[in-house]
Amino acid sequence: MMKRDECLQILARHAPDDIVVSVFSAAFDWVKIRPHALNFTHVGAMGLAASYGLGLALGRPNRKVLVLDGDGSLLMSLNTLVTIGSVAPRNFYHFVCKNGTYEVNGGHPIPGAGIVDFAAHARAAGYRNTYVFDDLAQFENEIGAVLEQEGPIFVTLKLVPGAEAEHDYAKLYAEENRLAFKRALAE
Amino acid sequence: MDIPELIHAELTKCGVTLAASLPDDWVSPLIRRLAADPKIKHVPVGREAETIAICTGAFLAGVKSVAVMGTTGLHSCIGEMMTINLRHGIPVLVICSLRGTPEDHQVYQEQQGRRTIPMLQAYDMPYVALEKPEDIQRIPEIYTHSRLQKRPYLLFLTRRLLRAGK
Numbered sequence: 405m406m407k408r409d410e411c412l413q414i415l416a417r418h419a420p421d422d423i424v425v426s427v428f429s430a431a432f433d434w435v436k437i438r439p440h441a442l443n444f445t446h447v448g449a450m451g452l453a454a455s456y457g458l459g460l461a462l463g464r465p466n467r468k469v470l471v472l473d474g475d476g477s478l479l480m481s482l483n484t485l486v487t488i489g490s491v492a493p494r495n496f497y498h499f500v501c502k503n504g505t506y507e508v509n510g511g512h513p514i515p516g517a518g519i520v521d522f523a524a525h526a527r528a529a530g531y532r533n534t535y536v537f538d539d540l541a542q543f544e545n546e547i548g549a550v551l552e553q554e555g556p557i558f559v560t561l562k563l564v565p566g567a568e569a570e571h572d573y574a575k576l577y578a579e580e581n582r583l584a585f586k587r588a589l590a591e
Numbered sequence: 592m593d594i595p596e597l598i599h600a601e602l603t604k605c606g607v608t609l610a611a612s613l614p615d616d617w618v619s620p621l622i623r624r625l626a627a628d629p630k631i632k633h634v635p636v637g638r639e640a641e642t643i644a645i646c647t648g649a650f651l652a653g654v655k656s657v658a659v660m661g662t663t664g665l666h667s668c669i670g671e672m673m674t675i676n677l678r679h680g681i682p683v684l685v686i687c688s689l690r691g692t693p694e695d696h697q698v699y700q701e702q703q704g705r706r707t708i709p710m711l712q713a714y715d716m717p718y719v720a721l722e723k724p725e726d727i728q729r730i731p732e733i734y735t736h737s738r739l740q741k742r743p744y745l746l747f748l749t750r751r752l753l754r755a756g757k
Contacts, residue, residue, distance in 0.1 A: 446675075460648040
């Protein structure tokens with residue numbers, strides 16, 4: 405298992421200026437680790453992070469789009485894997501932060517915690533390549549090459565919470581951030 | 592031109608280049624028509640809520656898009672439209688069949704059909720129902736209005752309209 409903040413710090417070094425859609429616990433950590441206009445955190449109900457990412461990837465085919473999904477969130481819309489596998493955007497990189505719980509909703513275990521293999525689902529749905537990381541050193545060594553491949557790529561990150569980030573939804577959903585995101589995309 | 596052709600032509604005038612869809616039998620001919628246009632990226636989805644999020648992402652990327660679905664699908668993704676588009680002020684135009692009207696003789700459409708308009712009114716989501724072929728030419732102004740509203744905006748295809756093309 406990797407600590408989430410340490411894992412995302414490595415990812416941020418390899419994705420300094422990419423479009424990143426992130427949700428819930430991963431989003432709080434991500435915006436602290438990589439503050440950037442191209443962070444999109446204005447998600448709504450659980451489960452559709454990958455669909456926002458797909459719309460962005462189709463709209464900006466020359467930029468990489470990374471999605472930092474949650475396992476509880478992805479579980480709510482496994483159908484999105486099939487849609488993305490079918491559309492097969494080459495600039496799409498889908499990470500699931502797998503901790504086996506609905507972390508921000510009280511830490512209850514998700515159905516299939518310890519059993520479900522999201523990478524296998526993604527592979528079966530048509531993602532070009534899939535990976536599973538649970539070791540920080542291995543992740544550091546390999547993530548650069550993973551991000552050099554054509555998408556859609558799926559990566560399971562086996563994580564435990566690390567250093568606590570502030571959970572301030574008013575900041576996460578601030579309108580000025582969304583407007584800055586749209587402006588940055590237009591550049 | 593038949594009804595799907597007329598709608599397709601007006602969406603083209605709007606600059607729509609992405610359509611995300613899940614069919615019911617009434618909107619199916621329109622989806623086929625959009626999917627056949629090489630200038631439109633058509634994304635078939637497995638659940639209607641995906642269309643809302645895909646169009647939201649496309650909007651942020653500066654791409655004009657439309658979601659296409661049936662009435663039952665609309666009811667299934669109201670939570671997403673509320674928490675994404677109403678909450679964050681992001682427009683999305685949804686073209687949807689208006690099922691459950693007196694012209695619709697499918698019994699399984701009746702319950703959700705009766706509640707569709709009251710539901711939209713409760714959520715303060717604007718809508719327009721196209722009743723006649725000449726209404727279709729309103730689509731560009733409706734598309735512009737949907738952008739100004741910064742909310743989900745429903746464009747309903749009625750049975751009367753779809754029959755007029757037969």
